[in-house]
Amino acid sequence: MNVREWALITFTILAQMSVGSFIVLGIVHYFVVRKSGEKQADELSDRALLAIGPVLALGMAASLLHLGNPVNAYKAVTNLGTSWLSREIFFGVLFAVAGAVFAVMQWKKIATFTVRNVVAMIAAVIGVALVYSMSQVYMMPTRPAWNLVTTPVSFYATTLLLGVLAMGAAFVANYWYVQRKNPGCASEQCVLLRDALRWIAISSIVLLGFQFVVLPLSIALMAASGAAASAAMFVGEYGVLFALRLVLVFLGAGVLGIFAYREAQNAGHERMLSILAYSAFAFVLVGEIVGRFLFYATATHFGLQ
Amino acid sequence: MAKQLGFHINSSVCANCKACQIACQDKNNLPTAIRWRRVVLYGGGNWVEKDGRWMPNGVFSYSVSFACMHCEKPLCVEACPTGAMVKRADGVVLVNQDQCVGCRYCEWACPYGAPHFNEAKGVMTKCNFCEDLLAQGQNPACVDACPMRAIEFGDIAELRAKYGTLAEIEPLPSAKITQPHAVVTPHRNAQASGKGTGKIMNLPEEL
Ligand code: SF4
Numbered sequence: 001m002n003v004r005e006w007a008l009i010t011f012t013i014l015a016q017m018s019v020g021s022f023i024v025l026g027i028v029h030y031f032v033v034r035k036s037g038e039k040q041a042d043e044l045s046d047r048a049l050l051a052i053g054p055v056l057a058l059g060m061a062a063s064l065l066h067l068g069n070p071v072n073a074y075k076a077v078t079n080l081g082t083s084w085l086s087r088e089i090f091f092g093v094l095f096a097v098a099g100a101v102f103a104v105m106q107w108k109k110i111a112t113f114t115v116r117n118v119v120a121m122i123a124a125v126i127g128v129a130l131v132y133s134m135s136q137v138y139m140m141p142t143r144p145a146w147n148l149v150t151t152p153v154s155f156y157a158t159t160l161l162l163g164v165l166a167m168g169a170a171f172v173a174n175y176w177y178v179q180r181k182n183p184g185c186a187s188e189q190c191v192l193l194r195d196a197l198r199w200i201a202i203s204s205i206v207l208l209g210f211q212f213v214v215l216p217l218s219i220a221l222m223a224a225s226g227a228a229a230s231a232a233m234f235v236g237e238y239g240v241l242f243a244l245r246l247v248l249v250f251l252g253a254g255v256l257g258i259f260a261y262r263e264a265q266n267a268g269h270e271r272m273l274s275i276l277a278y279s280a281f282a283f284v285l286v287g288e289i290v291g292r293f294l295f296y297a298t299a300t301h302f303g304l305q
Numbered sequence: 306m307a308k309q310l311g312f313h314i315n316s317s318v319c320a321n322c323k324a325c326q327i328a329c330q331d332k333n334n335l336p337t338a339i340r341w342r343r344v345v346l347y348g349g350g351n352w353v354e355k356d357g358r359w360m361p362n363g364v365f366s367y368s369v370s371f372a373c374m375h376c377e378k379p380l381c382v383e384a385c386p387t388g389a390m391v392k393r394a395d396g397v398v399l400v401n402q403d404q405c406v407g408c409r410y411c412e413w414a415c416p417y418g419a420p421h422f423n424e425a426k427g428v429m430t431k432c433n434f435c436e437d438l439l440a441q442g443q444n445p446a447c448v449d450a451c452p453m454r455a456i457e458f459g460d461i462a463e464l465r466a467k468y469g470t471l472a473e474i475e476p477l478p479s480a481k482i483t484q485p486h487a488v489v490t491p492h493r494n495a496q497a498s499g500k501g502t503g504k505i506m507n508l509p510e511e512l
């Protein structure tokens with residue numbers, strides 16, 4: 001592994017995390033508006049929304065490090081007709097622009113609630129397209145370990161899992177920020193925090209179950225489709241790292257998820273709940289980074305090299 | 306139909322001397338680590354003991370010289386995000402280095418390992434069919450360098466009429482992937498792509 005490959009790992013993980021966060025935040029916001037009104041919903045999610053931008057920007061900056069000749073980077077969207085890499089960059093930039101437009105509108109409360117909703121929906125759809133084109137970049141006949149339906153499926157799984165847990169951590173951070181600025185006024189926010197984290201815990205457990213179906217399936221498909229050497233690496237050469245990845249995601253999304261769910265039932269446990277939300281996110285983030293490392297490290301080339 | 310240039314590779318006479326490879330590096334002034342044309346040695350079989358004597362058991366080897374195949378379906382061109390990789394009207398696939406962003410995506414896509422990244426320049430390089438020599442009416446350097454006359458070039462339709470349409474023997478990948486513009490005259494021990502029992506015998510630093 002070298003700088004180039006770490007650049008790709010950083011870019012794909014951060015870009016997927018920001019798409020996932022954007023979608024999760026939108027869903028949470030929608031439900032909170034219905035329950036407690038726009039003001040409380042904005043108080044819960046506006047600062048989290050602003051955190052997504054820098055994450056995406058950092059990811060895109062990292063992607064430049066994998067280029068041998070970055071001065072030509074602006075030319076990389078010129079082959080949209082056939083190149084998935086062009087499309088990936090195109091949707092990446094489009095998602096950044098649409099997300100930024102929405103963030104500014106939401107922050108400054110420009111236009112009506114409905115108009116802002118439409119803009120957010122458009123940005124979310126672009127985000128979904130971005131993750132799809134990211135996966136298609138790897139679908140080529142010369143890379144049999146990647147050329148499988150599990151590539152897009154697992155990219156989406158990572159997107160949602162990281163999105164859910166990143167937003168869990170963001171809500172917690174926001175809660176303490178609000179508490180510090182204005183102690184006492186946050187009782188409604190306190191209820192919302194617990195509600196949101198309960199749902200986040202449930203979703204992360206469900207997504208974990210999904211990951212644990214997709215991962216073995218992807219290795220089975222590799223073994224069955226001309227990438228047996230790659231499949232073997234997951235139990236041989238990279239067995240320890242693969243086990244680490246499974247354990248980290250299991251602990252983060254599963255075990256800590258269950259604890260977080262229980263802690264979120266009762267008021268007064270916010271401190272414990274916060275620790276759980278932060279560590280669940282950290283565990284899963286590291287687990288997914290290891291997973292993406294393995295994705296690149298185990299891909300064998302078909303043909304002559 | 307427009308002319309499409311291609312190579313005829315006569316593996317049945319190739320002696321693995323690598324003169325083509327050296328001529329290519331020399332003509333194109335390539336760094337030692339970059340070889341646009343390479344000669345791969347493929348072999349297999351083993352030795353068995355019988356009545357106190359060691360006997361060869363299906364031992365074989367043969368060589369295939371290969372470079373960019375200037376494919377009909379060049380996955381490199383399809384993948385390239387900048388349009389730096391292009392297929393010219395005469396079928397030659399070229400990389401325009403002023404346009405190249407150095408993403409190395411073409412390298413992932415090509416089943417022949419034909420695009421070679423120049424670390425120092427940060428851009429891709431590859432066999433250009435000696436386009437400058439062609440323009441002067443001369444032959445590509447590899448063709449003229451071969452002492453066995455194992456490499457020929459020309460319009461692929463004519464080459465196919467002369468030598469048939471075989472374009473895949475081990476260790477070349479299946480021709481279905483990119484439809485290479487090459488015809489191969491197989492060595493008598495040649496094995497079908499994907500069904501080989503041998504392996505590449507070159508030292509890693511040779512390839
Ligand atoms: S051999 Fe590789 S680099 Fe050459 S045209 Fe075919 S796909 Fe492109």
Ligand code: SF4
Pocket residue numbers: 384385386387388389390400404405406407408409410411412420428429
């Ligand atoms: S390395 Fe250059 S030629 Fe190859 S795909 Fe990237 S931009 Fe195109």
